[in-house]
Amino acid sequence: MSETPHNVEGDTEAPVLEPPIQAADEGLDAVERRRAHDIWVAGTEEPDWVAGSTDEGAQELLPRDIDPAVEVQRGLVVDDDYLEEPTVIEDERQIINMGPQHPATHGVLRLHMELEGETVRRVKPIIGYLHTGMEKTAETLSYMQGSTNVTRMDYLSPLNNELCYSLVVEQLLGVEIPPRAQAIRVLMTELNRIASHLIWVATFGMDIGALSMMIYGFREREAILAFFEKVTGLRMNHNYIRPGGVAADLPAGWEEDVEEALDIVRAGLTDYEDLLNGNPIFLDRTQGVGIITPEEAQAYGATGPIARAAGVNFDLRKAFPYSGIEQYEFDVPLGKYGDTHDRYLVRMEEIRQSMRIVEQILETMPPGDYRTEDRKVTPPPRKRIDESMEALIHHFKIFSEGFKVPPGEAYQAVESPRGELGMYLVAKGGSKPWRLHVRTPSFATVQALPVMMTDLIIPDVIATLASLDPVLGDVDR
Amino acid sequence: MAEETTPQEEAVDVDETVEQETEARPLPGDPILDPLAEAFPSVEFTSFQPITGPRQDTAHVAREDLIPFVTAVKDAGFETFVDTCAVDHLNRDPRYDIVINLLSMQHTQRLMIKVGLPGDDPRLDSITPVYAGANFYEREAWDLMGIVFEGHTDLTRIVLPDDWTGHPLRKDYSVGSVPVQFKGSHKSS
Numbered sequence: 237m238s239e240t241p242h243n244v245e246g247d248t249e250a251p252v253l254e255p256p257i258q259a260a261d262e263g264l265d266a267v268e269r270r271r272a273h274d275i276w277v278a279g280t281e282e283p284d285w286v287a288g289s290t291d292e293g294a295q296e297l298l299p300r301d302i303d304p305a306v307e308v309q310r311g312l313v314v315d316d317d318y319l320e321e322p323t324v325i326e327d328e329r330q331i332i333n334m335g336p337q338h339p340a341t342h343g344v345l346r347l348h349m350e351l352e353g354e355t356v357r358r359v360k361p362i363i364g365y366l367h368t369g370m371e372k373t374a375e376t377l378s379y380m381q382g383s384t385n386v387t388r389m390d391y392l393s394p395l396n397n398e399l400c401y402s403l404v405v406e407q408l409l410g411v412e413i414p415p416r417a418q419a420i421r422v423l424m425t426e427l428n429r430i431a432s433h434l435i436w437v438a439t440f441g442m443d444i445g446a447l448s449m450m451i452y453g454f455r456e457r458e459a460i461l462a463f464f465e466k467v468t469g470l471r472m473n474h475n476y477i478r479p480g481g482v483a484a485d486l487p488a489g490w491e492e493d494v495e496e497a498l499d500i501v502r503a504g505l506t507d508y509e510d511l512l513n514g515n516p517i518f519l520d521r522t523q524g525v526g527i528i529t530p531e532e533a534q535a536y537g538a539t540g541p542i543a544r545a546a547g548v549n550f551d552l553r554k555a556f557p558y559s560g561i562e563q564y565e566f567d568v569p570l571g572k573y574g575d576t577h578d579r580y581l582v583r584m585e586e587i588r589q590s591m592r593i594v595e596q597i598l599e600t601m602p603p604g605d606y607r608t609e610d611r612k613v614t615p616p617p618r619k620r621i622d623e624s625m626e627a628l629i630h631h632f633k634i635f636s637e638g639f640k641v642p643p644g645e646a647y648q649a650v651e652s653p654r655g656e657l658g659m660y661l662v663a664k665g666g667s668k669p670w671r672l673h674v675r676t677p678s679f680a681t682v683q684a685l686p687v688m689m690t691d692l693i694i695p696d697v698i699a700t701l702a703s704l705d706p707v708l709g710d711v712d713r
Numbered sequence: 714m715a716e717e718t719t720p721q722e723e724a725v726d727v728d729e730t731v732e733q734e735t736e737a738r739p740l741p742g743d744p745i746l747d748p749l750a751e752a753f754p755s756v757e758f759t760s761f762q763p764i765t766g767p768r769q770d771t772a773h774v775a776r777e778d779l780i781p782f783v784t785a786v787k788d789a790g791f792e793t794f795v796d797t798c799a800v801d802h803l804n805r806d807p808r809y810d811i812v813i814n815l816l817s818m819q820h821t822q823r824l825m826i827k828v829g830l831p832g833d834d835p836r837l838d839s840i841t842p843v844y845a846g847a848n849f850y851e852r853e854a855w856d857l858m859g860i861v862f863e864g865h866t867d868l869t870r871i872v873l874p875d876d877w878t879g880h881p882l883r884k885d886y887s888v889g890s891v892p893v894q895f896k897g898s899h900k901s902s
Binding site: 363364367369371372373376403407408410411412531534535536537539548549550555556558644645646647648649656658660662670671673675679680682683684712713 | 761763764765766767769771792793794795796798800801802812814818821823825844845846848849850853857870871872873874881882888
C-alpha cells in the first residue's frame with residue numbers, strides 16, 4: 237500500500253483507494269472476461285440457453301437437445317478431469333446446492349449453482365429460510381413497540397434499524413428531536429457501523445482462510461458491545477433509539493468508555509492490516525474476484541460499500557443527511573475496481589471514518605434532553621405523575637394504547653453498514669402502522685449475487701459472498 | 714423566474730408563483746421532474762415535505778402508462794433502483810398501491826412512482842426490462858401481496874415456501890394465533 241488514504245482531509249474530495257499495482261491488470265482483465273460471458277439479467281435480452289422457468293428444484297436449467305456427455309460416458313471421448321479443456325466444458329454442467337446449512341453462507345442462504353467443473357456458470361440465490369414476517373408483525377405492534385421488532389432484522393446493526401424506524405415515524409409525527417438525542421443517535425449508529433464492519437472483517441478473513449481474523453475481529457467488537465451494554469442494557473437488539481429520541485441518556489463517564497473502545501479498535505485495525513494487507517494469499521484470493529460495475533450496482537440496487545467499492549460516489553450520510561450527521565466531517569472512501577479487495581479496503585476505511593465521526597462527537601456532544609419534550613410521544617416525567625391525575629392518565633394511555641401518528645406516507649433511508657436501509661411507512665391515523673415496508677440492503681445485494689459470481693470458481697464464490705456481508709435476517713425479514 | 718438567481722429561498726417563492734400562474738395542473742417545480750410532467754399529462758405529481766430531510770415527490774401513474782413513464786424516468790437520470798412494494802388499502806377503490814422507489818445519484822433526488830390497482834385484478838407490467846433490480850422486489854410483492862407482474866421472467870414465491878397458500882401481507886389475511894396453555898389466554902378455545 238502506498239499511502240494510508242484516511243489522511244486525506246476535506247469533505248468534498250473522496251479518497252480513492254488504490255490497490256497494489258499488480259491488481260490493475262488482473263482486475264480490468266477480469267471485468268472484460270466477465271462481460272464477455274452471457275450473464276443472465278432478468279428481463280433483459282434472454283440468451284437462448286435460458287430454458288423457461290428457473291424455478292426452485294428444477295433440474296433442467298439447460299436445454300439438452302444434444303448431449304455430448306453421453307459420448308463421454310460411452311467412452312468415445314477420453315476426458316481427463318484434471319485438464320480444463322474448453323472444448324469439453326459444455327457437457328459437464330451440474331447443479332449443486334450450496335446451503336442453506338453451509339457455514340460459509342452467513343446464515344441460511346442457499347445458492348443454486350450450475351457448475352462446470354469447479355467453475356460456476358450460473359447461480360440463483362434462494363432465500364426465505366429466515367422469513368419471520370416482520371412487516372406483518374409491524375402492523376400488529378404499536379409505534380412504540382415497533383422498534384423492538386425492527387431491531388431484530390439486521391442483527392449486526394440493530395441501532396441502524398431502530399434509527400431508520402424512528403426517523404420515519406418522526407417524519408409523519410412532525411416531531412423535532414433535540415440536538416443531544418441526535419448526537420447520541422449518530423454516536424451509537426457509527427459505533428454500530430464499526431462493530432458491524434469488525435464482524436465483517438472477522439468472518440471475511442475466516443472464509444478466505446485467515447482464521448486468526450475471526451478471533452481478532454470478534455475480540456475488538458466486544459469492546460464496542462460492552463459499551464452498548466452499558467448504555468442500553470443489551471449487547472444486541474437494543475431497542476434504544478425510539479421515536480422521539482433515545483431510551484436513556486448516556487451513562488456518566490461514557491467519554492472514557494468510548495475512548496477506550498476506540499483505542500482497542502484502532503490497535504486492532506493496525507493488526508488486521510499487518511495481517512492482511514500485502515499478504516500474497518489474501519491478495520490472490522481477493523483481487524479481481526467478484527467484480528461488479530457501477531452500472532450494475534445501480535441497476536440492481538446494490539448500495540453501500542459494494543457500490544462504493546465499484547466507484548459509485550454515493551453515501552446517504554452525504555446525499556440525504558439525517559439526524560444531524562452533516563455537521564461532522566468525514567470522507568467517503570471509494571474503490572476503483574469493484575472487486576472483493578476494494579470492498580475490503582472501503583470497509584476498513586469506513587471504520588476509520590466512523591471513528592473520526594465518533595471522535596468529533598466526543599468533543600462536541602451538546603447538552604440537553606435525550607428525548608423530545610413533545611408530550612405526544614414522550615410520557616410525562618415521573619414526578620408529575622404523583623401530583624397530576626392527567627399526567628397519570630397520559631402516562632397510562634401512552635404505554636397501553638400508544639401514541640397516534642397522523643395519516644400519511646413517508647420514506648426514510650439511512651446508511652446502514654450494508655447500504656441503503658429504507659423504510660416506507662403508511663399510516664392511517666391509528667396507533668399502529670397500516671403498512672411498514674422495509675427496504676433492506678442485503679436483499680438487493682443478494683439479488684445482485686449472480687452478477688458477481690458468474691464464471692468464478694467455488695472458492696472465489698465463497699470469497700465474494702463473504703465480501704458482500706449479507707445478513708440473512710436482513711434479507712428475509 | 715428570469716431575474717431571480719441569487720438566494721435559494723427567493724427562487725422557491727418565484728417558482729410557486731409560476732406554478733399558480735401558468736396552468737391549472739401545477740408542475741412539480743423541479744428541474745428534473747418538470748419535463749416529465751410535461752411529457753406525461755396524465756401523470757399527477759404530489760409532494761410531501763417532512764420537517765427535516767428532503768422533499769418526497771410522488772408520481773401517480775395509471776397502470777397502462779407505467780412502462781413508458783418508467784423508461785422516461787430512467788432516461789431523466791434516475792439510474793438507481795431502490796425499492797418496490799405493494800400496499801393493501803382494504804376497502805379503497807384501487808385496493809392496492811404499488812410504490813416504486815427510484816433514486817438519482819447524479820441529481821441526489823428520489824422519486825416514488827405509485828400505481829393503483831383494483832382488488833379484483835391486481836396486474837401490472839413488470840418493470841424488470843427497465844430496472845433489472847426490480848426482479849426480487851416484484852417476486853416479493855407477488856409472494857406477500859399477490860400482485861401479478863406481467864412479463865416477469867420468474868414470478869415465483871421468494872420468501873415463503875412454494876406450497877404456501879394465500880398472500881399474508883393482504884389485510885384480509887389474519888395474523889393468526891397459537892393456542893397457549895393458560896386459562897383464558899386464547900379467546901376462541
